[in-house]
Amino acid sequence: MQNYLEFNFKIEPLQPWNEILMAELIEIGFDSFTEEHDGILAYIQTELFKEEELKEVHLLQNPEIAISYTFQEMPNINWNEEWEKNFSPINVENKVSIRAEFHENQNLPHEIIIQPKMSFGTGHHATTYLMIQQMLDMDFKNKTVLDMGCGTSVLAIFAKQQGAGKTVAIDIDEWSVENSIENAARNNVELEISQGTADNLGSENFDIILANINRNILISDIPTYVAVLNNGGQLLLSGLCFFDVDDILEVCNEQKLTLKKKLQREEWVSLLLEK
Template sequence: MQNYLEFNFKISPLQPWNEILMAELIEIGFDSFTEEIDGILGYIQTDLFHEDQLKALPVFENENVKIEYSYEEMPNINWNEEWEKNFSPINIDDKVLIRAEFHESVPGMHEIIIQPKMSFGTGHHPTTHLMIQQMMDIDFREKKVLDMGCGTSVLAIYAKQQGAGETKAIDIDEWSVENSKENAVRNNVELDIEQGTAENLGNENFDIILANINRNILISDIPAYVSVLNKGGKLLLSGLCFFDVDDILEVCKECGLQLEKQLQREEWVSLLLVKP
């Protein structure tokens, strides 16, 4: 078993900064969280932790929130049991259910079966909900699809289930790639899964690009997405808080994209854009 560090983050005010902090912690290797009354507990493999990366997170520089933390080394734990105890199914508008194999099936709902392991932090729930909610209104039939920062590949899987053609899923983390391959098999869909970043895109072109990542990566990579998006293609973004929207839309406008639909859930936002 891997040795882990447990971090106790005290956050004031708690909302929406607990979700924002979790999203940023995932980017530096944290892989599970427990929500507390006054903050969160976060877990990271001991050999992956670098305190300079933690202190450099943008949320620590935001004057609207105060975050204090302490940490200690954890005893060996069966992490599969831990996430099974903490992972709950995600119900999107009583139409789509994202669940693990050990959860009960719900008659009448479209189901996506995943084995989330450590690649499904609680901070992703609102944005996953928003992405699926937007995707329910998109015609995926025979479309070529890209899922950037795929994580569990739940979005790529749903696109395939909705009739998408060739579908590529890319994530920077090796564990996400392996988890995505397992989840594709569970759902009987075929995905082209790669480890990498937007630099992997090359000269391929896509009809629909899904990117549920975070503000900084999106701002950096939107021009790359647009360069491989077909005319009339759709770009669906999330991993954004409401106060990120103006900055994201400015980049999108510079790249020639037009906003088609915006949804918000709690503090989180998704944007559906089209390339004219």
């Protein structure tokens, strides 16, 4: 088990800034969150925390929002236990259920069963919801698919359930790779899963690329995604707040991508683009 720091952020007003703060904290290495009535608890591996990066978080410098925090060491935290206490099933359009094995079957047309090794906040729920919502209207039959920054590989699993052909799932974190292997087996689908980043993409091309990550990584990696995306292929993005959209679309326009569909849920956004 890893040693973690727990930060207790008090936020006034709470909405929508709690979700936006989580998005900014993810970019500097925080990976797990629990919502409180007056703020959030945020967790980061002790060895990854850099005080100077926290001080540069934009939201903490906004005079219109009152944010204070304290922190403490949390050695040997049991993330499975934390996750089970805080995670509830996701229901997308009454068509797709994303749940754990200990949750009751919702009897929807599609079901994905996952057991993450780490907890995650509702921001991830919203972006996962948006990605699945977009995927419901996409044609995956026999398409080659890349799930970049796969996390639990829930998107790759759903792509396979929708008829995708070869499906590759990549994440920078070892725990995500291990968890993806477990979740693929749990859902009886075959994925090619590996640890890495966009820099590890070779000459293999894809019909559909899924990337639910965050603004900075997407801005950096979109040109690489485009390079391995087939002509006429689709790039589906999320992990974005509404105020990130213009910057993302600027990069997409430079890469000659066409915006086909934009969805928003609370302050989170998903963009479907075509090459």
